[in-house]
Amino acid sequence: MNPFGTRAAADFARALDGGTAGTLPGLALAARLRTVGGSLDEVVAPRAEFRDALRMRLLAVATVQATAQTTAPRAARASTPAVLAAPLASAVSWRHRSGAVAAGAMACVVAVSGVAVAGSQSLPGDPFYDVKKTVEAFQLLTADGDVEKGTQHLEFAATRLREIRGLTLGRDAADAGPELGPAAMDGGITLRSATQPLAGGEALSAGVAGRVKQTLAEMDEQTQAGSALLNEAYRESRTAAPLRVLSTFAGRQAAGLEQLLPALPPRTQDRARISLALVVAVAQTTDELLSTDACGQGCDPAAAAPTLPGGSVTGSTSSRTDAPCACAAPAPAPAPGPSTPAEPADAPRDEPSEEPDPEPTTAPAPTPSSPAPSPSPSPSPSGGGLPAPVPSLPVPLPPLPVPLPTLTPAPLAPAVEQLLPGTSGSSVSGSSSGSAPVPAEPTGPVPLPQLAPLPPRP
Amino acid sequence: MTAVSVPAPTAAGDDSEPVQHPPAEGEVAVTLALVQRAQAGDTEAFGELYDRYVDLVYRYVYYRVGSAQVAEDLTSETFLRALRRLGSFTWQGRDVGAWFVTIARNLIADHYKSSRYKLEMTTDDVTESGASLSQEGPENAVLEAMQNKVLLEAVKKLNAEQQECIVLRFLQGLSVAETAQAMGKNDGAIKALQYRAIRSLGRLLPDGVEL
Numbered sequence A: 001m002n003p004f005g006t007r008a009a010a011d012f013a014r015a016l017d018g019g020t021a022g023t024l025p026g027l028a029l030a031a032r033l034r035t036v037g038g039s040l041d042e043v044v045a046p047r048a049e050f051r052d053a054l055r056m057r058l059l060a061v062a063t064v065q066a067t068a069q070t071t072a073p074r075a076a077r078a079s080t081p082a083v084l085a086a087p088l089a090s091a092v093s094w095r096h097r098s099g100a101v102a103a104g105a106m107a108c109v110v111a112v113s114g115v116a117v118a119g120s121q122s123l124p125g126d127p128f129y130d131v132k133k134t135v136e137a138f139q140l141l142t143a144d145g146d147v148e149k150g151t152q153h154l155e156f157a158a159t160r161l162r163e164i165r166g167l168t169l170g171r172d173a174a175d176a177g178p179e180l181g182p183a184a185m186d187g188g189i190t191l192r193s194a195t196q197p198l199a200g201g202e203a204l205s206a207g208v209a210g211r212v213k214q215t216l217a218e219m220d221e222q223t224q225a226g227s228a229l230l231n232e233a234y235r236e237s238r239t240a241a242p243l244r245v246l247s248t249f250a251g252r253q254a255a256g257l258e259q260l261l262p263a264l265p266p267r268t269q270d271r272a273r274i275s276l277a278l279v280v281a282v283a284q285t286t287d288e289l290l291s292t293d294a295c296g297q298g299c300d301p302a303a304a305a306p307t308l309p310g311g312s313v314t315g316s317t318s319s320r321t322d323a324p325c326a327c328a329a330p331a332p333a334p335a336p337g338p339s340t341p342a343e344p345a346d347a348p349r350d351e352p353s354e355e356p357d358p359e360p361t362t363a364p365a366p367t368p369s370s371p372a373p374s375p376s377p378s379p380s381p382s383g384g385g386l387p388a389p390v391p392s393l394p395v396p397l398p399p400l401p402v403p404l405p406t407l408t409p410a411p412l413a414p415a416v417e418q419l420l421p422g423t424s425g426s427s428v429s430g431s432s433s434g435s436a437p438v439p440a441e442p443t444g445p446v447p448l449p450q451l452a453p454l455p456p457r458p
Numbered sequence B: 001m002t003a004v005s006v007p008a009p010t011a012a013g014d015d016s017e018p019v020q021h022p023p024a025e026g027e028v029a030v031t032l033a034l035v036q037r038a039q040a041g042d043t044e045a046f047g048e049l050y051d052r053y054v055d056l057v058y059r060y061v062y063y064r065v066g067s068a069q070v071a072e073d074l075t076s077e078t079f080l081r082a083l084r085r086l087g088s089f090t091w092q093g094r095d096v097g098a099w100f101v102t103i104a105r106n107l108i109a110d111h112y113k114s115s116r117y118k119l120e121m122t123t124d125d126v127t128e129s130g131a132s133l134s135q136e137g138p139e140n141a142v143l144e145a146m147q148n149k150v151l152l153e154a155v156k157k158l159n160a161e162q163q164e165c166i167v168l169r170f171l172q173g174l175s176v177a178e179t180a181q182a183m184g185k186n187d188g189a190i191k192a193l194q195y196r197a198i199r200s201l202g203r204l205l206p207d208g209v210e211l
Helices: A003-018 A027-040 A048-078 A101-112 A129-142 A145-169 A171-175 A199-203 A206-237 A241-263 A266-292 A414-419 B027-039 B043-065 B068-084 B096-113 B124-133 B138-157 B160-171 B176-183 B187-204
Strands: A093-095 A188-190
Touching (some): A003 A027, A003 B187, A027 B160, A027 B187, A048 A206, A048 B043, A048 B068, A145 A206, A145 A241, A206 A241, A206 A266, A241 A266, B027 B096, B043 B096, B043 B138, B043 B160, B068 B096, B096 B160, B096 B176, B138 B160, B160 B176, B160 B187
Antiparallel strands (some): A093 A188
């Protein structure tokens, strides 16, 4: 700019702010503009409605992003393949009984099958999370048979865990986790836990904590539903494959939860321990069943059904300390032919008195069992909620508070109930999702992220 | 006049601020602390930043695009983008508001390049409402409203830089220093720019409008 222009500009600037008489060209115009700006100030302003709505939306986005930004890098480091730090003192290892390789392979295939769907990466609170749930409901509808449905429930439970990980550690961490790799299939799964608790917990807002708790509850429901169905399938089919699916799932879930626990918001950790106890119990129960192979050819059909602690969604419940084998009909015919792999009933379960096993049990269970041969609900010795520590088990479970919250949908907010695709077996309640795969946005009562009513921070 | 929370000097024309960033103080320190808290995951801190700057951003966008609907869209996008980029924000001596304005500026540029851009003037509603706020008599109010409309339409005909300078410096009443921060220029450049912009605007206006 030539010096002349610069000087004119400087003069102009000085005159503007010095308030000299409007002799320079443009000063009047500038003053006019200022007046216009001032008078329009009240008019040119964002609508209150718009301003408030945008604020709510920004806070919702910020809530999710805050966790990703603060913890994702550390989460990425912590979850690099399989190498976590020192093993937990009470590490438990589950071992797969060497069964038929084919059965194991089938279990793998069934367990890892999945369908990529729209919104599959979304987390609770995301705009399209309800789409994800709708698709899950649809998948349940189209699943055929107990094995498929049960496996589907377990996949959903695993997804819930991934979502909790994503909520806590950031989206990038949602798909990471304990890498169980090929060792999981032929060897044992050893629990490890990170020695350095991820410090992201403090940064999380109350909103995320609430979502984590809800998702934990949903995860438990899915776990129970899947477990019930797979146990039923085991009884009906007399093959161990459904149990292997369950065992693999439970082991993986337990490992994942164990790793995640220190990173969870402090207010959610108690709830998470309940979930952990559930999957641990499932794993142990399932492994017991697998080890006794009670529902093989020669099992005792009169024995009580093995079920989940706390009651399964399908309603056939009894204490998990009950007799392992409960094949299909209560009809007493003991297995023809070769007897009975039921004999290594050395498991800490005892057979019911009604029909003796072809082989006597070697180690009567120290815990009482429910008397009924048929699967009927009976109070477990540990109470109606969750398993209490069983003395016969090698590892004491963490003491659980009594009374325990039920794992049924009771505590869920109505909004979440509407989202849940009805975890009981084959029924899908409360949503019309079965008819429309992947609607862009559900039109029903599902609330989209009106996350304004975040629970107040305690 | 528009009040904006920008660095301390409220007197217009403070042109002594050095280019190198002095340590933050006063209002800037407050907003900087908010940014840092937001970066650490404090979502409410970002909410407070929003409260402080949403009007500024909205008005800036509105004066430049002339449509309330577009202003809302771009304001939303500005803050969402700011939220996404929060992690990479590093204080460079400018007020945080300047950072928001920069994001908005880029979005406006994209908007003009996109098919959403419409050329018709949509300032009617604003100028008429503005007239109702005038303290003068009815005839003057009508006259003033008409002149406001003509004026604002002329502003929109300026090139992007001059338009922005006029909007920030005069319509929104920022000081030279504040405008310099928002536009990422130094004070001298703003003085030159405002001079050129006023002269361009004068040429665009029909005779007699400028009083």
